[in-house]
Amino acid sequence: MSVLNRVIPPAANPIRDVKLESPNKFELPNGIDLFTLSAGTQEVVKIELVFESGSISHHNPLVPGFAVAILREGTSTKNAAQIAEAIDDYGAYLETDIGKDYTSVTLVTLSRFLPQTLPVLIEIIRDSAFPEKEFEIKRANRRQKYLVGLEKVGFVAGKRFQEILFQSQGYGAAFNEESYNRVSRDEVLEFYQKHIQRSPFKIFMSGFLTKEDIHLVKTEFSALTDIKTELDSIDYNSVDVITPIQELIVKDNAMQSAVRIGRKLFTRNHPDYFGMKVLCTILGGYFGSRLMTNIREDKGYTYGIGAGMASMKQDGYFYISTEVGVDVCANAISEIYKEISFLQDSAVLNTELELVKNYMLGSLLKSFEGPFERMERFKLVNLQGFDVDYYLNYSQAIREITASQLMHLANKWLQKDDLIELVVGKK
Amino acid sequence: MISYEKFTLANGLRVIVHEDHSTPMACINILYDVGARDEEEERTGFAHLFEHLMFGGSVNIPNYDSPLQQVGGENNAFTNNDVTNYYLTLPAENLETGFWLESDRMLSLAFSDKSLEVQQNVVVEEFKQRYLNQPYGDEWLLIRPLAYKVHPYRWATIGKEISHIEDAVMDDVKDFFKRFYHPSNAILVVAGDVELSKVKELSEKWFAPIDPGQKNIRQLPQEPKQTEGRFLEVFKDVPSDSLTKVWHMSPRMAKEYYAQDLLSDVLGRGSSSRLHTKLVKERQLFSGISAYVTGSFDAGLLVVHGRLVNGVALEEADDAILEVIEELKSKPLDSNELQKVKHKAESTHVFGEMSILNKAMNLAFGELLGDIEMVNTEIDKINAVTEDDILTQAKQILVSTNCSTLFYRRKEA
Numbered sequence: 155m156s157v158l159n160r161v162i163p164p165a166a167n168p169i170r171d172v173k174l175e176s177p178n179k180f181e182l183p184n185g186i187d188l189f190t191l192s193a194g195t196q197e198v199v200k201i202e203l204v205f206e207s208g209s210i211s212h213h214n215p216l217v218p219g220f221a222v223a224i225l226r227e228g229t230s231t232k233n234a235a236q237i238a239e240a241i242d243d244y245g246a247y248l249e250t251d252i253g254k255d256y257t258s259v260t261l262v263t264l265s266r267f268l269p270q271t272l273p274v275l276i277e278i279i280r281d282s283a284f285p286e287k288e289f290e291i292k293r294a295n296r297r298q299k300y301l302v303g304l305e306k307v308g309f310v311a312g313k314r315f316q317e318i319l320f321q322s323q324g325y326g327a328a329f330n331e332e333s334y335n336r337v338s339r340d341e342v343l344e345f346y347q348k349h350i351q352r353s354p355f356k357i358f359m360s361g362f363l364t365k366e367d368i369h370l371v372k373t374e375f376s377a378l379t380d381i382k383t384e385l386d387s388i389d390y391n392s393v394d395v396i397t398p399i400q401e402l403i404v405k406d407n408a409m410q411s412a413v414r415i416g417r418k419l420f421t422r423n424h425p426d427y428f429g430m431k432v433l434c435t436i437l438g439g440y441f442g443s444r445l446m447t448n449i450r451e452d453k454g455y456t457y458g459i460g461a462g463m464a465s466m467k468q469d470g471y472f473y474i475s476t477e478v479g480v481d482v483c484a485n486a487i488s489e490i491y492k493e494i495s496f497l498q499d500s501a502v503l504n505t506e507l508e509l510v511k512n513y514m515l516g517s518l519l520k521s522f523e524g525p526f527e528r529m530e531r532f533k534l535v536n537l538q539g540f541d542v543d544y545y546l547n548y549s550q551a552i553r554e555i556t557a558s559q560l561m562h563l564a565n566k567w568l569q570k571d572d573l574i575e576l577v578v579g580k581k
Numbered sequence: 582m583i584s585y586e587k588f589t590l591a592n593g594l595r596v597i598v599h600e601d602h603s604t605p606m607a608c609i610n611i612l613y614d615v616g617a618r619d620e621e622e623e624r625t626g627f628a629h630l631f632e633h634l635m636f637g638g639s640v641n642i643p644n645y646d647s648p649l650q651q652v653g654g655e656n657n658a659f660t661n662n663d664v665t666n667y668y669l670t671l672p673a674e675n676l677e678t679g680f681w682l683e684s685d686r687m688l689s690l691a692f693s694d695k696s697l698e699v700q701q702n703v704v705v706e707e708f709k710q711r712y713l714n715q716p717y718g719d720e721w722l723l724i725r726p727l728a729y730k731v732h733p734y735r736w737a738t739i740g741k742e743i744s745h746i747e748d749a750v751m752d753d754v755k756d757f758f759k760r761f762y763h764p765s766n767a768i769l770v771v772a773g774d775v776e777l778s779k780v781k782e783l784s785e786k787w788f789a790p791i792d793p794g795q796k797n798i799r800q801l802p803q804e805p806k807q808t809e810g811r812f813l814e815v816f817k818d819v820p821s822d823s824l825t826k827v828w829h830m831s832p833r834m835a836k837e838y839y840a841q842d843l844l845s846d847v848l849g850r851g852s853s854s855r856l857h858t859k860l861v862k863e864r865q866l867f868s869g870i871s872a873y874v875t876g877s878f879d880a881g882l883l884v885v886h887g888r889l890v891n892g893v894a895l896e897e898a899d900d901a902i903l904e905v906i907e908e909l910k911s912k913p914l915d916s917n918e919l920q921k922v923k924h925k926a927e928s929t930h931v932f933g934e935m936s937i938l939n940k941a942m943n944l945a946f947g948e949l950l951g952d953i954e955m956v957n958t959e960i961d962k963i964n965a966v967t968e969d970d971i972l973t974q975a976k977q978i979l980v981s982t983n984c985s986t987l988f989y990r991r992k993e994a
Contacts, residue, residue, distance in 0.1 A: 160641040160685050164677035169653040196931050238853035243917055245924030264928050295868040301820035305716040409714045442646045454702025457710050477710050509651045516653020516672050523604050524935050
């Protein structure tokens, strides 16, 4: 018997491309698009309704969030407790979510209870009553949550960073405790009426789907005959000029400082988008990234550090994010800039580049496990105007990018003079 | 239904295989039968610190992460009071790389001084980030020693204090490895796009040569019955008061466990639960409140935790919780209440089986708890719970002498 060699790794196989299937698309008579994706073995159904308005769709960025959160707190025939029961009785989940660009309402249920729970989903988007009392409870509780958030350096930094990036407008609209006091029920109701109640939406349905499940969803949603055909346009003013600044928000009792470094970038349409994804991964996008290796695994300054890109519909940004001991904060920041300089001054070695490419391809493959995740991937790009080919292009771009292209991108987009630096805590 | 095959290597390593060919991925989950409850009182937080060191290189492989990332994989681990669990996922065609990596660190670590020093710093930062530099972050650090006086559940996984982590030395690390990290103290689960025969072959090749080690015999002092109510009050720099109440309950495998679990659901799971309906909505005493069980292997806790609306007195809020509990004990459940919490438990279970990694973890935990088939029988056990069972448990455990209460008060500026 040969002695086992534990030093040499087993032979590695190249990573397959993701097998992409487009969800089926049905155009309902009222103009609503229904996408369905059936896979897996568990008899469950997820139905997500996505409306194309989010927190940037109102001058008080809190109003849309209130509107969607109160949807489930009362309709003309059910109070909040009855709605909760109508869902909980069947072990289902009803979630609402507000993003910068989108609002979504999601039902997840065991397939056998779809007929009982689907009407509740429809009822809350069509017939929400916004009871005054529920509104006040929500206001008090959300304001309190916000005040708790203000005690966390990470929360304060995340919020302030976006304000700096977008000059307190649009995607970085500023809000404070007073904004919670100012929200009125009438404003919230008006937002609901204008952007949700009869507004068009997309339906993303996934799980282990039967013909009957799909038929039921088609029938119930086709019955909504008064859906508006025109979307209310959203005014979005992109902030073109950014002034890179350094800002320190002092928190005297902080044991750790939250650090955010970054800049405004671009949307998924930009020709440098995929390349920057690879660059960000090398810098701080996985456990073996340069920032993690240096600042956590070599210096022990932090529990975690990451870099990434946020991609909204009409804008995007690059960020580095960490929380570090206050005593090592200045060192950590200088190491961050050092790592950026390395990317600008010397080409990534082939071994590292291959590793990152494989890691990204494997990670992409994994993100398609199961029907919910696959639909999530599709939804993400569909809402920004792409189809599933996006992921083929993405993996193609990962496979093709070269070290010199990455160095070029680092010089083009990560100049220190263009970066915002924010510290919350002590420096 | 999760199908699985199980075999045991000559060195005692238990191997479980779950084939799921609907995914191109595979995962390897290794559960080590060691948690914070196995630590000494003066060296708490060690099981978790050790978990970090498992990524600091093994005897033949200087870096754990890179070779895995190189073949498209990723990994993580967690430690709790009962166990330490390591898992990786990767494209199935590169499964052997996972076997190579996991078997080498079960064989032996590199025991690098640098790694120990750095990970001590990292864990201290984790301690700060998650427990000290967060409003309410230390609630569980306070509740555990209030509720447990004898059992090692009295300290949290992160440890009692930062100095325990700073004081760890390499000899501790080596002793810990020898005692807990060997085939007879571990369970290996391989799931996803894999074949049983291949897993058998790879297990023999990579794990069978490892020395079995001495099975650790756990002898933990069990918590004596609590005989009077306990109370702790702290003043902290937080925006609003917070209230936690805990009652001792049964171990994970006790037959009354499911009735106790459902009892906590009736009380405080979700927005149609009793506590939420009455105290958040009707009386507006709390901005949020919930109930749950810790689900620990040894006797655990049923927990009620709520954050108060500013201006409400903690005493009033506490009384209000007790009223809800007394009402529950004195009257039959509402007609659909039991069915409701059973449906929720079932859906949680079904949703928990949607990824190979979750299935692998469930299998590993079931096997360690002594009944792997529980992954498939749990729903039936939950459905067998009667209304009487729940009321019996409520009367038995939700009593003042079995309760510990923490008032976490906002310090006036």
